[in-house]
Structure formats: structure tokens, C-alpha cells
Amino acid sequence: MLQNLMLGFSALASLKAITSLMVGILLGYTVGCIPGISASIGIALLLPFTFGMEPVPALCMLVAVYMASEYGGAIPAILVNVPGVPGAAAAAFDGYPMTQRGEAGKALTLSILGSGAGSFLSTIFLILTAQVMADVALAFGPAEYFALAVLGLSLIVTLSTGSLLKAMIGLLFGLVLTAIGVDPLTGDNRYVVVRGLLDGIPFVPALIGLFALAEVFFMLEIANQPQPKMPTKLSLWSSLGVLNPHWGNVFRSSVIGYIIGVIPGAGAAIASFAAYACEKRLNKGPIPFGEGNPDGVVASETANNAVVCGALAPMLALGVPGSASAAILIGGLMIHGLQPGPLLFTNSPQVPYSIFASLLIGLPIMVVLGLAGARLWVLVTLIPRGVVATMVGALCLTGAYASDNDEFSVAVAVAFGVIGYLLRKVDIQPAPIVLALVLGEMMEINLRRGLISGNNSLMFFLSSPISGSLLVVAALLLFVSLFTRKRAVA
Amino acid sequence: MGTTPRRIVVAVLSVLAAAATLQIAAAAFPEKPIHYVLHVSPGGATDVLARVLATALEKQLGQTVVVENRPGGSGARQMAALEKGPNDGHVIGAVTASHIAIFQQRLKEYNIDSVEWVAQMVVDPYLFAASPNAKFQSLEELAAYAKANPGKVKIAGFELGSGGHIAWEILSASMGLPRDAIIYVPYRSVKDGIVATLGGHADFSIGYVDLVLPYATTNKLNVIGVMSDKRSDLLPNAPTIKEAGFDADTDWQQFRGIIAPKGTPPDRQQALAEAIRKAMETPEFKKYVKDAQLMPEFRGPGAFRAFVKKQDDLTRDWLQKLKLAK
Amino acid sequence: MAAQEQTDGPPPRQPIFREVWGDVTVAIAMLAVAAAFYFGADAIETPQATEIGPRAYPKACSLALAIAAAALLAGAIVRVTKSELGETIAFPRFGAVAIAALITGVVAVTLEDLGFNLVIGVWVLVMCLLGGVRSPLMLVALCGGYLLFAKVVFQLLLKTPLP
Numbered sequence: 001m002l003q004n005l006m007l008g009f010s011a012l013a014s015l016k017a018i019t020s021l022m023v024g025i026l027l028g029y030t031v032g033c034i035p036g037i038s039a040s041i042g043i044a045l046l047l048p049f050t051f052g053m054e055p056v057p058a059l060c061m062l063v064a065v066y067m068a069s070e071y072g073g074a075i076p077a078i079l080v081n082v083p084g085v086p087g088a089a090a091a092a093f094d095g096y097p098m099t100q101r102g103e104a105g106k107a108l109t110l111s112i113l114g115s116g117a118g119s120f121l122s123t124i125f126l127i128l129t130a131q132v133m134a135d136v137a138l139a140f141g142p143a144e145y146f147a148l149a150v151l152g153l154s155l156i157v158t159l160s161t162g163s164l165l166k167a168m169i170g171l172l173f174g175l176v177l178t179a180i181g182v183d184p185l186t187g188d189n190r191y192v193v194v195r196g197l198l199d200g201i202p203f204v205p206a207l208i209g210l211f212a213l214a215e216v217f218f219m220l221e222i223a224n225q226p227q228p229k230m231p232t233k234l235s236l237w238s239s240l241g242v243l244n245p246h247w248g249n250v251f252r253s254s255v256i257g258y259i260i261g262v263i264p265g266a267g268a269a270i271a272s273f274a275a276y277a278c279e280k281r282l283n284k285g286p287i288p289f290g291e292g293n294p295d296g297v298v299a300s301e302t303a304n305n306a307v308v309c310g311a312l313a314p315m316l317a318l319g320v321p322g323s324a325s326a327a328i329l330i331g332g333l334m335i336h337g338l339q340p341g342p343l344l345f346t347n348s349p350q351v352p353y354s355i356f357a358s359l360l361i362g363l364p365i366m367v368v369l370g371l372a373g374a375r376l377w378v379l380v381t382l383i384p385r386g387v388v389a390t391m392v393g394a395l396c397l398t399g400a401y402a403s404d405n406d407e408f409s410v411a412v413a414v415a416f417g418v419i420g421y422l423l424r425k426v427d428i429q430p431a432p433i434v435l436a437l438v439l440g441e442m443m444e445i446n447l448r449r450g451l452i453s454g455n456n457s458l459m460f461f462l463s464s465p466i467s468g469s470l471l472v473v474a475a476l477l478l479f480v481s482l483f484t485r486k487r488a489v490a
Numbered sequence: 491m492g493t494t495p496r497r498i499v500v501a502v503l504s505v506l507a508a509a510a511t512l513q514i515a516a517a518a519f520p521e522k523p524i525h526y527v528l529h530v531s532p533g534g535a536t537d538v539l540a541r542v543l544a545t546a547l548e549k550q551l552g553q554t555v556v557v558e559n560r561p562g563g564s565g566a567r568q569m570a571a572l573e574k575g576p577n578d579g580h581v582i583g584a585v586t587a588s589h590i591a592i593f594q595q596r597l598k599e600y601n602i603d604s605v606e607w608v609a610q611m612v613v614d615p616y617l618f619a620a621s622p623n624a625k626f627q628s629l630e631e632l633a634a635y636a637k638a639n640p641g642k643v644k645i646a647g648f649e650l651g652s653g654g655h656i657a658w659e660i661l662s663a664s665m666g667l668p669r670d671a672i673i674y675v676p677y678r679s680v681k682d683g684i685v686a687t688l689g690g691h692a693d694f695s696i697g698y699v700d701l702v703l704p705y706a707t708t709n710k711l712n713v714i715g716v717m718s719d720k721r722s723d724l725l726p727n728a729p730t731i732k733e734a735g736f737d738a739d740t741d742w743q744q745f746r747g748i749i750a751p752k753g754t755p756p757d758r759q760q761a762l763a764e765a766i767r768k769a770m771e772t773p774e775f776k777k778y779v780k781d782a783q784l785m786p787e788f789r790g791p792g793a794f795r796a797f798v799k800k801q802d803d804l805t806r807d808w809l810q811k812l813k814l815a816k
Numbered sequence: 817m818a819a820q821e822q823t824d825g826p827p828p829r830q831p832i833f834r835e836v837w838g839d840v841t842v843a844i845a846m847l848a849v850a851a852a853f854y855f856g857a858d859a860i861e862t863p864q865a866t867e868i869g870p871r872a873y874p875k876a877c878s879l880a881l882a883i884a885a886a887a888l889l890a891g892a893i894v895r896v897t898k899s900e901l902g903e904t905i906a907f908p909r910f911g912a913v914a915i916a917a918l919i920t921g922v923v924a925v926t927l928e929d930l931g932f933n934l935v936i937g938v939w940v941l942v943m944c945l946l947g948g949v950r951s952p953l954m955l956v957a958l959c960g961g962y963l964l965f966a967k968v969v970f971q972l973l974l975k976t977p978l979p
Contacts, residue, residue: 384947
């Protein structure tokens with residue numbers, strides 16, 4: 001393995017490969033910062049450019065884009081409460097309150113260091129366990145996916161702040177909306193009142209609306225009020241130390257992110273919500289989660305970057321992509337005549353190992369660029385709110401259009417912006433709705449598939465050890481939370 | 491006197507003029523970049539094939555071929571772009587067999603006559619691949635096992651009414667199996683079905699050569715029947731359905747090709763088809779087809795339309811038989 | 817989240833709305849959504865005769881949504897009878913937000929017909945005015961700056977066509 005890794009490093013040791021790595025990271029940052037251009041859309045947009053390149057630099061660039069864009073999404077999440085990619089939604093929960101306290105610099109530094117650490121740990125996991133993890137990916141059938149979706153939805157009791165009933169309403173509203181579109185098993189049209197809804201409500205524009213456009217309206221409300229206090233500056237050296245109190249969190253969140261990344265179809269959004277919920281349960285610190293707890297930022301950012309490597313494991317070892325972005329990377333391999341799958345490691349080991357090497361070389365570059373960037377990005381908080389609102393809004397509208405090249409996505413974003421604004425007025429937060437939009441289809445499709453497979457018996461979902469234990473954990477989570485919440489209220 | 495030279499002049503001039511117009515007609519197409527509209531997002535097999543074809547076509551046509559991804563709406567967005575045209579040969583679209591079922595099931599305002607069928611490029615025969623842990627390792631054993639244990643065997647495939655599903659029903663009928671003998675479990679894509687079979691969540695699945703080859707060569711899957719008249723070069727040990735002893739219609743095949751907006755002039759369709767045929771002969775394209783394990787099978791406008799018509803009729807019959815038609 | 821915390825000193829023409837009425841409104845709206853999806857499910861055309869078809873899931877979800885919304889409504893009614901109306905839900909600068917929502921909606925329907933530059937340019941201009949930018953130089957700079965930025969990033973860098 002070491003020998004292969006050296007092979008990977010030597011394949012990378014060309015100016016061309018390192019340059020493409022740098023370009024990839026910079027492009028990834030840009031893509032990540034723009035709401036609407038999520039990691040997978042960014043990779044898809046850049047894919048055609050790599051067709052003319054050699055396989056190794058091409059892949060380095062795409063992997064770098066993937067890695068950096070999952071990080072880049074945290075920047076607007078922390079600064080203006082607008083997640084740039086779905087996986088950064090949880091970073092805003094605590095990152096934005098930190099910014100309001102004047103700690104934007106610290107939050108940004110934590111997010112880049114957390115991302116870097118998460119990527120590094122998960123790269124190590126990937127190198128050591130890619131082949132084993134492929135089997136984990138395969139172990140997920142209808143029963144397991146259904147249980148995973150239920151567990152994910154049950155995170156709501158931990159994630160929600162305020163009234164649980166309102167969080168449930170948000171969740172159920174989201175679940176009802178996932179019924180729109182072509183039925184995933186039979187192909188029948190459900191509630192397709194407009195042509196654009198055939199594939200269901202487009203997720204990225206809905207996310208832009210709920211989080212970003214709604215936030216633009218909120219910024220406009222207070223545009224005539226004085227600016228928040230000047231952020232405190234961190235020296236570059238002291239900024240390296242801010243992660244020190246969070247290593248336990250980094251390790252746990254990396255493991256959660258990596259494993260969720262491995263499971264095809266479960267991506268960065270679920271991973272960051274899960275890691276956030278896990279740390280929130282463990283939190284013993286003075287600051288509650290949701291009010292600017294640094295652990296919230298670290299958990300979310302570490303986990304969503306660990307997903308990248310997790311998603312690469314089954315893709316490289318099996319040809320089964322662990323995420324939408326990894327699925328597009330397969331296209332990048334195929335155009336060069338490389339078939340990801342069981343034969344890739346034996347036939348062309350330089351390819352997977354140069355991906356590993358590029359991850360290891362790319363990481364320090366990403367962290368350094370991110371740290372430098374964090375110091376610049378802080379200045380955004382000094383810009384008048386009205387201007388920030390306008391620029392973020394314009395970016396959202398453009399991003400929504402570019403996510404699908406379609407006017408309809410802009411309309412969806414606007415509709416969800418207004419809905420999100422009004423629902424937040426009555427204290428229904430966007431997070432439960434987004435959780436439902438992410439998991440609703442996974443739950444329904446696998447429930448029905450499982451019932452078909454298991455001759456309409458619900459016992460089918462308890463028959464496998466993985467799904468059984470996931471469901472038990474979900475049930476425990478629900479009961480324990482309901483109990484503790486009641487006590488907290490009383 | 492004077493009439494002859496004048497006649498000659500006139501004759502020469504008219505010949506020249508005719509030649510000139512011919513030249514113009516020939517040179518005029520394509521006069522600007524060609525837009526090649528896809529129904530898929532970048533990265534998948536259809537997208538990669540389209541980009542390879544676009545590069546090869548540019549050399550044949552002397553014009554840029556712009557690949558436009560318009561995924562979504564089960565192809566509705568691609569169809570809308572094609573309808574917008576213009577229908578002068580400068581807009582073409584990618585097409586696969588799934589379009590036919592989609593026209594019949596979802597986008598009912600369209601049918602196979604809503605577009606011009608310019609050229610078919612490759613075909614993909616359906617095949618059936620069993621998990622090595624399954625209780626049967628040939629079609630004959632499958633038939634016997636399923637008859638003895640109805641409702642015990644699961645096949646994973648693409649959604650109900652898809653090409654793959656119909657392929658299975660065609661085979662199942664030729665095996666004389668009752669409809670509930672084997673449970674058909676629909677997945678999001680053919681590939682997802684194969685992954686489910688690899689993970690042991692189904693006993694066998696529907697697939698294509700390029701999708702199952704990496705698993706077949708590493709003994710993670712066992713191909714028990716190929717729905718084609720001849721064996722695949724890449725899977726020489728996999729029997730055809732006929733060899734396995736069943737008489738199923740092998741004309742039912744997945745294909746990929748090129749369509750154009752309704753009303754695109756026949757001579758331009760012909761010119762495009764010719765350019766595609768030549769592009770398919772280039773070494774780059776051939777190398778890609780070999781790497782990607784595709785089976786090239788060119789059909790020009792007329793032949794493609796006739797082939798599609800047959801697929802369309804078969805689809806309608808089967809959707810009605812399966813009570814999936816509306 | 818945190819943005820609505822700082823809303824002291826309500827401006828003159830702001831609708832006054834108590835928390836409990838907010839709950840009633842959202843509960844009724846959600847009941848309507850649930851009803852629309854529940855009864856809409858019967859309109860789904862499906863030839864499938866299996867038990868768990870395309871209709872079951874939306875029906876189950878909308879039923880659950882209706883129950884949750886009904887619970888919220890019941891709780892609100894109880895509070896009204898006890899006259900516990902709760903805090904005021906503030907809509908600061910309601911006019912500006914309403915105009916912003918309106919012009920954003922206009923963007924969504926005119927973007928492809930009128931072109932990106934015109935629509936987004938006007939949008940940025942109006943939003944800046946609503947956001948309190950008054951200097952003409954600044955307005956021009958922001959409009960031009962954003963359009964240029966969009967050209968460079970989206971069209972040149974990412975190669976996504978803008979209308």
C-alpha cells in the first residue's frame with residue numbers, strides 16, 4: 001500500500017498536477033460560496049473542462065473542487081446565515097450567532113481548521129478502509145435505507161429549538177412536499193400541476209429560498225439599524241490553536257461524516273446534521289447549541305468534509321458512488337477510459353492512489369488558502385446590511401437559475417423564500433423542512449420497496465441487524481428526548 | 491448565327507448556376523454551431539458518449555457542436571428545448587430507448603412522431619445477472635426454482651414499465667412463469683438494481699454489458715442470460731437466452747441515438763446521419779466504444795424510425811398487458 | 817434564528833400581530849395544505865391496483881400534518897380563551913420587505929423574457945434603494961459591479977449560460 005501511495009505521489013509530482021490542484025481548490029471555494037452551485041453542480045459544470053486533460057491532473061482538479069466547495073459553503077453560512085451548499089446548513093446554526101457576537105474570525109477559522117482536520121482524518125480512513133467500506137455501502141438495502149431515513153428524521157427532536165410541535169409541523173410539511181413529482185416506483189405523476197414539478201420540487205432552489213432569500217428579507221428589516229460590532233481579529237499564529245479544545249468533537253464528527261459518506265444517497269447535509277445533533281447531546285459547555293457554540297461549527301464542518309472521502313470509498317473500490325458528486329466523478333474517470341470498480345485497484349492503481357495523494361497534498365493548500373481567506377472574509381461584516389442583502393439576494397437568484405438553467409427554479413426559490421420568511425415569523429425554522437426534503441423520498445421509496453421485497457410484512461424492516469439497530473436508536477432518541485424535554489419545561 | 495454561342499453560354503451559365511446553388515446548399519449546412527441537447531446531467535454514460543460524439547462530429551461537420559445538458563422532468567426539458575428548435579438541422583438531441591416508455595407513460599403530449607429519428611449509434615442488449623449466492627446459476631435453474639418456490643425470488647431492476655422491466659416480463663413469459671412467481675423490485679436506475687444484487691438484497695438483476703462487466707469478471711455477479719442473438723464479445727461465457735433454452739424476442743433492446751426537432755428537412759437529417767456514421771468510424775470514437783464496452787450499430791433515418799416504431803408497438807402491448815398503461 | 821431578536825421601537829405602519837394569531841394562521845394554512853394533498857391524492861392517475869401505491873404516502877403524511885396542525889390550533893384556542901395572546905410578532909419595515917418580495921417574484925417570471933442584465937440590474941437597483949443606499953455613484957457601482965461579477969463567474973468561469 002505504501003508503495004502504491006508513493007506511486008500516487010510520483011504521479012502527482014508534476015507542475016501540471018499541482019497547478020490543477022490549486023485551480024481546483026480556488027474554483028471549489030468560489031463554487032461553494034455561491035448559494036445554488038452546490039458541490040455536485042460545481043463538479044458537473046467543470047467536468048467538461050477536464051476532458052482534454054490527462055487523467056491524473058483531471059481527477060485531482062475535480063476532487064479538489066469537491067473538497068473545497070464542501071468547505072466554501074460554510075463561509076456565507078457563518079457570515080450572513082446563508083449556507084452556500086446544503087451541507088453547510090448546520091454550520092449557520094452556531095456560526096451566524098458567533099458572527100453576531102463579533103466572533104466571525106474565530107468561527108471562520110474554526111470552520112476551515114475543522115474542515116481540514118475532517119478531510120485529513122477521513123483521507124486516512126479512506127486509504128486504510130476503502131475496500132472494507134465498499135461492503136458497508138453494499139449492506140444498505142431497502143430495509144437499511146428506510147431505517148436510516150427514520151433515524152435521520154428523528155434527529156429533529158435534537159436539532160429543533162423551541163416548540164417541538166412546530167418542528168414536527170415543519171417536518172411534516174416538508175414530507176408532504178416530497179410527494180410532489182413522478183412516483184419513484186411506478187412513474188405516475190403526483191401533484192404535477194406545473195411541468196417543472198415532474199422531478200419533484202428542485203432541492204437546491206428550495207434550499208436557497210428557505211435559508212438564503214428568507215434571510216435577505218430579514219436583513220432588509222434591519223438594514224437601517226447600526227452595524228454589529230467590529231469583529232475581533234486573530235493573529236495567524238493564535239488562530240491555529242483555536243481547534244485545540246475540540247479534538248474529541250473533530251474525531252467523532254469525522255467518523256460520522258465518513259460513514260454517512262460511504263452510504264450511497266446519504267450526503268453532506270445528513271452527515272452535518274447528524275454530527276451536529278451528536279455534539280449537541282454531548283454538550284456540557286456554557287453556551288447552548290444554536291446560540292453560537294463553537295462546537296456546532298466544528299461538528300458540522302468536520303462532518304461535511306469527511307463525507308467527501310467517505311463517498312470516494314465505494315466509488316473507487318466498487319464503482320458505486322457514495323454521493324451525487326462522486327457519481328459525476330465517475331463520469332470524469334469514464335471519459336478517460338477508466339472504469340471505477342473492483343478492477344481499478346489492480347489494473348490502474350496509480351489512479352486511486354493519486355487521488356489519495358492529491359487529497360493529502362491538497363489539504364494543507366486548502367487550509368492555508370482558507371485561513372488567509374478567513375481574514376479577508378471577516379470584512380464582509382463591515383459592509384452595510386442593505387448592500388449585503390442585495391448582493392446575497394442577487395447571487396441567490398443567479399445561483400438558482402444556474403443550478404438548473406431554468407426560470408422555474410428561480411420561481412421555486414422565491415416561493416420558498418416567502419414561505420420561509422413567514423414560517424420563521426411564527427417560529428417554524430427551516431431546518432426541519434430541509435431535513436424532510438432530504439430524507440422524505442429515501443423513506444418513502446425504501447418503505448415501499450421493502451414492502452414489495454418482504455411480501456408486505458413490516459417485520460422485513462426489523463429482520464436485518466443494521467436496520468433493526470438503526471430503528472431502535474431512532475426510537476430511543478425520540479423517547480429519551482421527549483422525556484428530557486418535558487422535564488426541562490417543567 | 492449567334493444562337494449557338496448564346497445557347498452555349500446560357501447552357502454553361504445555367505450549369506454553373508446549378509452547380510453554384512448545389513455548392514451553396516451543400517456548404518450552407520451546417521452554417522453555424524450545432525446545439526446537441528441532452529436529457530441527462532453531465533457525468534453519466536449518455537453524457538460521456540455525447541461528448542465523445544460531439545468532438546468527433548465537429549471534425550466531420552466543420553462546426554462547433556455545443557453540448558447542452560437539460561436534465562429534469564423525465565426528459566420534458568429536453569423535449570421543450572427541441573420543440574423550440576429551430577428545425578433546420580442545427581439542433582439535435584440525444585435519445586435512448588427510455589424515451590419511448592416515457593412518451594407513453596408520462597409525457598403523453600408527445601409520441602414517437604413528435605421528433606425526427608436521425609441516427610442510431612449503439613445498442614445495449616439487456617442481460618440477467620445473478621448473485622453468486624443465489625440458489626440458481628442458470629436460467630433453467632431459475633425457472634425450476636421459481637416454480638417450486640413462488641414469491642421467494644427477487645429481481646432488481648429499473649422502475650415499473652421501464653425497458654428493463656419489460657425485458658424481464660418478455661423473458662418471464664417465455665419461461666412460462668406465473669406473474670407472481672418472482673417479485674420485481676424497482677430501483678432508481680438499472681445500476682442501483684445491480685448494486686442491490688451485489689449487496690444480496692435481490693437474487694438477480696437486469697443489466698447491461700458495460701454495467702455488469704467489472705463485477706462479472708471478478709465473480710461478484712454471474713451473467714445467466716443475454717437478450718441478444720449472439721453472445722457478447724466481452725462476456726464470452728454468458729449464454730444467450732436462446733442458448734439457455736428460452737425463446738424470447740431479442741428485438742427488445744436498449745439503444746442510444748440522435749433525434750432532431752419535428753420537421754427537420756430530410757436532406758439535412760441525411761447529412762447529419764452521414765456525418766455521425768463517419769464520426770463513428772474515427773479511431774477516437776472506436777476507442778471510446780471499446781473502452782466503454784458499447785455495441786455500435788448504426789441505423790440511418792429510415793431504418794431507425796422503423797426500429798423505433800417496432801419498439802413503440804412492443805412497449806404499448808406490454809404496458810397494457812402489465813396494466814401499467816393509462 | 818437570530819435576526820428577529822432586535823426589533824424594539826416599531827416603525828409607525830407596522831401590522832400588529834400577536835403570537836397566538838400567528839399560530840392560528842399557520843395551523844389553518846397547514847390544515848389547508850394537508851387537505852389539498854389528501855384529497856389531491858385521489859386525483860393521482862394510477863393503473864396500479866397494489867395496496868401501497870403512489871397515493872398511500874401523501875395521504876399518510878398529510879393526515880399526520882393535519883393532526884399536528886389541529887393540535888397547534890387547539891393549543892392556540894385554549895390560550896385565546898385564557899387571553900394569553902403572547903408576544904407581538906413584529907414585521908419591521910413591512911413595506912420594504914413586501915416590495916422586495918414582490919420584485920423578487922417579478923424576477924422569477926421575467927428573467928428569461930427580458931434578459932438577465934435588465935432584470936437583475938433593476939432588481940439590484942430597487943433592493944439597494946430599499947436597503948438604504950442613496951448615493952447615485954454607489955448605486956451604479958453596485959449594479960454594474962454585480963452584473964460584471966456574474967458575467968465573469970457564471971459565464972466565463974463556470975460556463976453556465978445566463979438568459
